[in-house]
Amino acid sequence: MDEPSVDRQAVHEELERARATFHGLLDEATEDDLRRPTDGTRWTNEQLLFHMLFGYLLIWPLLVLLRIFGRLPRGAGRAFARLLNAGTKPFDVVNYLGPVGGARVLGRRRMGTVLDRVITFLHGRLDAERESDLALAMHYPTRWDPFFRDVMTIADLYRYPTRHFDFHRQQLTLTHTDR
Secondary structure (H helix, E strand, O other), X not given: OOOOOOOHHHHHHHHHHHHHHHHHHHHHOOHHHXXXXXXXXXXXXXXXXXXXXXXXXXXXXXXHHHHXXXXXOHHHHHHHHHHHHHOHHHHHHHHHHXXXXXXXXXXXXXXXXXXXXXXXXXXHHHHHOOHHHHOOEEEOOOOOOOOOOOEEEHHXXXXXXXXXXXXXXXXXXXXXXXX
């Protein structure tokens, strides 16, 4: 019998660790902390926190796309990834401006609530996934994110947002938390 394509319990634990960390960051940050620039980005801490949340929000549409392209011939996904890679500059602008506005709209309190809902959703989806679906794969635009690989599976997508989260966590400059 084949081994599972993902350790579901490990993913559940990663999601819960990220949830607890995110709430701790939000709870301990002062208003001055949230307005402070981050290390290595053009965002403030509050905007980067929104960007970290957004990594989780993206999983649902990415799962939908992967379910479609994962059932098509590989060339379709490869062409789609090339098209998206060609649009990297406009993506970068939207990727920057999204957290600028998103942090303003949601604010600290609602960011935590939204993350809770998304993580609860991801737990349920992961538990409901058939093993065969976890192995579905498609090409990704590798120029959009350092954590996108040329080919990713649904199993990979469940791990992506926490890797993204952990990377950006190191760029926060909050005074009351350890890196």
